[in-house]
Amino acid sequence: MKKLRNRETWVTLFKxxxxxxxxxxxxxxTCEHVSGLAxxxxxxxxxxxxxxxxxxxxxxxxxNMVFLAGLLAVYGISSLLNVRYGLLENIKGFLWMVLQxxxxxxxxxxxxxxxxxxxxxxxxxxxxxxxxxxxLAGIIMFWQEYGRxxxxxxxxxxxxGFMYGRLWGEYTDPNYGxxxxxxxxxxxxxxxxxxxxxxIRIVLILNGLLQLSYLxxxxxxxxxxxxxxxxxxxxxxxxxxxxxxxxxxAKTAIVAGVCLLLSAGxxxxxxxxxxxxxxxxxxLHQQRVEEGESGSHTSTKPSLSEVEVxxxxxxxxxxxxxxxxxxSGFEILWTSxxxxxxxxxxxxxAQDKLPDTYVVQENFNxxxxxxxxVLFCLGIAGIVMVVxxxxxxxxxxVPNLLQHIQEQDFAFIFLSFLTVLLIACSAMFLTEIFLxxxxxxxxxxxxxxxxxxxxxxxxx
Numbered sequence: 424m425k426k427l428r429n430r431e432t433w434v435t436l437f438k439x440x441x442x443x444x445x446x447x448x449x450x451x452x453t454c455e456h457v458s459g460l461a462x463x464x465x466x467x468x469x470x471x472x473x474x475x476x477x478x479x480x481x482x483x484x485x486x487n488m489v490f491l492a493g494l495l496a497v498y499g500i501s502s503l504l505n506v507r508y509g510l511l512e513n514i515k516g517f518l519w520m521v522l523q524x525x526x527x528x529x530x531x532x533x534x535x536x537x538x539x540x541x542x543x544x545x546x547x548x549x550x551x552x553x554x555x556x557x558x559l560a561g562i563i564m565f566w567q568e569y570g571r572x573x574x575x576x577x578x579x580x581x582x583x584g585f586m587y588g589r590l591w592g593e594y595t596d597p598n599y600g601x602x603x604x605x606x607x608x609x610x611x612x613x614x615x616x617x618x619x620x621x622x623i624r625i626v627l628i629l630n631g632l633l634q635l636s637y638l639x640x641x642x643x644x645x646x647x648x649x650x651x652x653x654x655x656x657x658x659x660x661x662x663x664x665x666x667x668x669x670x671x672x673a674k675t676a677i678v679a680g681v682c683l684l685l686s687a688g689x690x691x692x693x694x695x696x697x698x699x700x701x702x703x704x705x706x707l708h709q710q711r712v713e714e715g716e717s718g719s720h721t722s723t724k725p726s727l728s729e730v731e732v733x734x735x736x737x738x739x740x741x742x743x744x745x746x747x748x749x750x751s752g753f754e755i756l757w758t759s760x761x762x763x764x765x766x767x768x769x770x771x772x773a774q775d776k777l778p779d780t781y782v783v784q785e786n787f788n789x790x791x792x793x794x795x796x797v798l799f800c801l802g803i804a805g806i807v808m809v810v811x812x813x814x815x816x817x818x819x820x821v822p823n824l825l826q827h828i829q830e831q832d833f834a835f836i837f838l839s840f841l842t843v844l845l846i847a848c849s850a851m852f853l854t855e856i857f858l859x860x861x862x863x864x865x866x867x868x869x870x871x872x873x874x875x876x877x878x879x880x881x882x883x
Contacts, residue, residue, distance in 0.1 A: 430478070431534070433471055434526060435542050438869070440464050441522070442546060445862045446553050449600065450593050451581050468522040475525070482529040486819060486875050490812035491524045494797075494857075497762065497805045505765040505772060512767035519860040527868035530876035539873050540835050544617070546869070547610040550862075554607035555630045557600070558637040561592020565640055590640035601646035602849050602863055604634040609653070609845065613838045639697040649848035657841050663825075664833065745791050745852070751781035752790045752799040763802035766858045793850030797857050809857065816871070823878040836877060839870040 444460050447453040475482050482488065498520065502513040530539070564570070564584035570591075572582045582591045594600030611631045615624055638646055755764060755773050764772035770788045773780055782790070790796050798806040828836050846867040850856045855863045 430471070430474060431531075431538060431542075433467075433474075435545070437464065437467050437471060437526060438542070438546060439549060440467070441527075442549060442862070442865060443553075445860065445865055446550075446603075448860070449595050449603070449862065450557065451583055451595055452593065454595055455575060455577065455579065465518060465522070468526055469518070472521065472525040475529070479531060481531050482525040484532070485529040485872070486879065487812050487815040488524065488529065490808050490815065491528070494801070494805060494808040494812070495520060495524070497801050497808060498766070501762040501765040501801050501805070502768075504759075504762055505768050508765070508768035508771040508775070513765055516767050516858065516860070520858070523860075523864060523868045527865060528872040528875075530872045530879070532876060532879035534876065534880070536832065536877055536880060539876055540832075543835070543839075543870070543873060544614070547614060550603075550866075551607050551610055551614065551627070551630050554603050555633060557593050558604060558607075558633040561590050561594070561600075561637055561640070562633060564592055565590050585640070589642045590637060592637065592641075597641040598643045598645050598853055599861065599863070601638050601641040601643035602649065602846075602853070602855075604637045604641070605646050605650045605653075605845060606842065606862075606866060608634040608638070608650075609838070609841060613834065616834060635693075635697055645849055645852040648852070649845055652848045653841055653845040656844060657837075660837065660840070664828075664837075744785070747781045747785075748787055748790055749792065749795055751777075751783075751787075752795055754780050755782075756799050756802070759802060761802045761804055763798070763800045763805060766796070766800040769800050789854040791852060791854060793853070793855040793857050793859075796854050796859075800858060816875075820874055820878065824874075827878065832877065836874065839873045839877075842866055842870040843874070 440460070441464050444457055444464050447457050447460070472482060495517065498513075498517055502510060502517070561584075568585060570582075570584040570586040572580065572586060574580055581595075583593065584591060589597050591597050592600060594603070608631050611627045611634070615627045615631075618624060618627075638650065751773075754777055755769070758776045759772075770782065770786070773783045777783065781787075790799055794806070794809065797809050824836070824840060846855060846863045849863060853863075855861060856867050857864075
């Protein structure tokens with residue numbers, strides 16, 4: 424047990440460092456200055472995996488790990504087959520996937536469940552602090568109507584503040600930033616239930632309001648749909664947990680289904696309402712500032728159109744270019760159906776093989792869907808491994824989630840499920856979970872590991 428605790432202490436430290444690294448990678452003012460921390464985190468991670476292989480071998484015994492190992496093997500083969508387009512970036516991507524599977528997802532089935540719950544609570548608190556600061560900075564930028572776009576010395580485009588009808592804030596991408604906000608909102612709700620001190624609860628409420636505000640002002644439909652689906656399924660899950668033993672199955676299913684639709688709709692409506700409210704308040708503030716500067720006073724109410732929140736839609740394309748991107752992906756797939764293009768060489772491969780395809784013409788380097796990314800970049804062999812892994816996880820987790828949760832652990836297990844669900848929903852519209860080193864992938868693999876560890880340990 425002492426050996427386990429010593430190693431788990433190092434793994435926990437690694438996870439904190441890894442989370443900070445990933446979060447800083449999505450901030451404008453730190454994204455180009457994290458290489459030193461990245462090398463340190465990678466070195467510690469590789470050392471911990473070697474330690475595990477020489478002792479407990481948890482990363483080999485974790486459920487369905489064979490399919491993730493198969494995915495890594497396909498990644499390696501695809502990289503070698505496409506080596507003429509580049510190799511170093513694929514090696515980096517391969518290492519990050521090894522760390523995700525070997526340290527975030529892998530677990531010790533015999534460890535005390537409280538060990539992982541304490542670890543998760545610490546990570547949630549740290550993440551709430553990080554997102555509190557980032558979202559607060561973004562709201563201040565919106566309030567001041569600050570927005571700026573510029574290129575760094577390396578040629579990277581940086582967009583800060585409120586630009587193009589969206590709040591970017593300090594995040595490099597408002598779609599990812601809004602998913603961070605949704606995760607922080609979820610964690611704040613859980614922590615609110617865990618802590619009884621008034622001061623802590625007030626801070627968590629403030630964080631929740633900040634994250635809701637960023638969600639609204641970022642105008643991310645990906646986050647809106649993902650959060651709506653997660654809240655809807657979450658409410659349905661609570662209804663099932665509370666009443667399935669006393670109600671008939673049909674009645675439980677109907678009530679849960681109605682609650683799912685209502686809660687999802689209410690969530691999306693609230694986000695839109697907050698967006699409108701902030702638009703009005705900002706317009707009112709700017710009017711007062713202008714009146715103070717001119718020395719005049721007027722009772723004219725500001726128009727909500729003075730601060731327009733929302734992107735210009737493409738009426739002919741409800742998918743916001745995604746159908747074109749995915750269609751281009753299938754064009755590329757037919758040129759290398761078995762092992763794909765390799766993840767970090769996709770654009771170079773497409774420029775060589777299909778210079779007129781949509782992703783080349785528009786310079787997209789991903790397919791805005793985590794599962795399509797695997798299919799197009801790792802081919803049929805890669806997506807088969809992913810499907811086998813997903814099916815294996817569903818077969819194990821779904822029956823356990825429905826039947827085998829101890830009441831004292833319900834809150835944590837339910838939170839873990841909702842976290843995995845939220846990131847899975849976002850992966851339908853973003854490059855997420857697979858082939859990416861992101862905050863979303865970090866929490867997905869971490870909490871999926873927690874779920875597996877809990878039910879593995881609960882088995883007779």
